[in-house]
Every structure is written in structure tokens, then in C-alpha cells.
Amino acid sequence: MERNVETxxxxxxxxxxxxxxxxxxxxxxxxxxxxxxRFASRTMRAESYGLETYSPYQDLDMEDAKVFDGGDLxxxxxxxxKALGDIKAFASKVLRDGKLPFLIGGEHLVSLPAIEAVFExxxxxxxxxxxxxxxxxxxxxxxxxxxxxxxxxxxxxxGDGRIHQFGIRxxxxxxxxxxxxxxxxxxxxxEGLEESIxxxxxxxxxxxxDLDVLDPSVFPGTGTPEAGGVTFLxxxxxxxxxxxxxxxxxxxxxxxxxxxxxxxxxTAVALKLLREMLxxxxxxxxx
Numbered sequence: 001m002e003r004n005v006e007t008x009x010x011x012x013x014x015x016x017x018x019x020x021x022x023x024x025x026x027x028x029x030x031x032x033x034x035x036x037x038r039f040a041s042r043t044m045r046a047e048s049y050g051l052e053t054y055s056p057y058q059d060l061d062m063e064d065a066k067v068f069d070g071g072d073l074x075x076x077x078x079x080x081x082k083a084l085g086d087i088k089a090f091a092s093k094v095l096r097d098g099k100l101p102f103l104i105g106g107e108h109l110v111s112l113p114a115i116e117a118v119f120e121x122x123x124x125x126x127x128x129x130x131x132x133x134x135x136x137x138x139x140x141x142x143x144x145x146x147x148x149x150x151x152x153x154x155x156x157x158x159g160d161g162r163i164h165q166f167g168i169r170x171x172x173x174x175x176x177x178x179x180x181x182x183x184x185x186x187x188x189x190x191e192g193l194e195e196s197i198x199x200x201x202x203x204x205x206x207x208x209x210d211l212d213v214l215d216p217s218v219f220p221g222t223g224t225p226e227a228g229g230v231t232f233l234x235x236x237x238x239x240x241x242x243x244x245x246x247x248x249x250x251x252x253x254x255x256x257x258x259x260x261x262x263x264x265x266x267t268a269v270a271l272k273l274l275r276e277m278l279x280x281x282x283x284x285x286x287x
Contacts, residue, residue: 020099166213
């Protein structure tokens, strides 16, 4: 692979030397409320140069990291299954090459093929899910493939007891009832995270973050804002705990919709979280 012409800040390593591969999945064809997440990865990449490469939180610098930016995939907006297939094919190649795939969405449905690819390599895979929404519907208006059904489709693959959900504060009653029997769902915040991390020790983990877990006062630039969310520092601390405490084998960040925050603040929040996660992941990979 050749490096993308415009990269995320500090993600300028070659593919061969990289431990982590970033790639964008600009797809939002099943978004149920406000579309626009297809512009997230492109906007984040362009605006990343407003950040410093150095993290005072971790005393680490992206200039020392080996992260490859594979650019944005060219996805078919008229055919969700084809788009998902292309995402899976890219993630599978990254995994075959012994690297960690880090997807930037896009709507949350783009996580599903990445999870499928990781599961094929790690059949005992578990999932840590940060989100405002349950995403556990069997279907949305008759469609089984939707950003409102993505974690239910992940359950189809992983089964009971392997999905740990945090920050959840929105969903149908039936979804919450279903979760009591099939997932580890933690409402409103990150209480219970340490216990979940301890239970996942030694197991491969896919980590998916829907950025609407943040409160809209912090992060208005998303398609389905939901009041009552966490702060940036709460999310940052929780994400770093997961990375430090789990064997992360795949990762994504989804549901930034830049058109709904013309100030650019939401993009800045997403970028700072991305920087910190990449630095922590890379250090973990080295360790």
C-alpha cells in the first residue's frame, strides 16, 4: 500500500513498518435521522493539523508513532451489502498483514464488517461498545442492516455474554429487555467498566466508539444527538482504560457528522480522542 496523499496528523509511517492502519469508511446510507457522517474522515484528516502531535496526557508524541493512513475507501452508496463487503476486505488484508485496523466512520453500521473480519481471525472475540444508543433492534423499518441494528448483528456473530455496552441512554424498551438476557449493558455512564475489563483479561477485544456517547453540549456534530451524555475527559479516561486493560485487536470511531457543527468543535473533540487512542494503542502494541 502507498501512503495517502493527505494523512491524519503524524500518521506518516509506511505500511510495512506500521503497527496500526487507519482507514476511512465514508458511508451513511442507512442513517435514520440526519445524514452527514460520510464527511467525517475527510474533515478530520484536513483539520487534524490544528492539533499538536504531542500529548501532555500521556507524554507521548505522534512523531514517534508508526501509524499508516490508508485513506478513505471508495464505497457504493446505493448498495449497503457491497459497501460492507469492501470494508471487510480491507480490514481482512490489514489483519492478514499482522496489523491493527482502526476504522473512522461513517455511520455505525460500518463497524459490522470490520468486526466480522476480526472475528474470522479471533473466533473468541469480545466487543466493548461506547454509545448513547442500544443499537440492538432486530430490524429498523424492515431493514436488518442499519446503524440502529449494528450491535444486534454483532451479537449474531459473537453470541451471548461477549458484548459490553456503556453510556447507553436511548433505545426501545424491547432493546433494553433483550439486553438483560444477552449483553452486559451499562446505562448512562462508565460504571462497571473496570469489572468488565477484568473479565476480558486475555481475550481479544474489538473496541467501537459511537461519539454520540458524548453529551451534545460537548459534541453537537452528530446525526442522533442524545442529552445526558458523558464529558470529553470521562470518555478519554474510559477509552484509555479499555486500551490499557484489554487486548485490542480492532478499533473504530464513528458517527461524527461535521455538517451539524459549523464551529468545528465536534471535529476537534474527535481528533483529540483519536490522537490519544492511537498513542495508547501504539504503546500497548510495543509492550
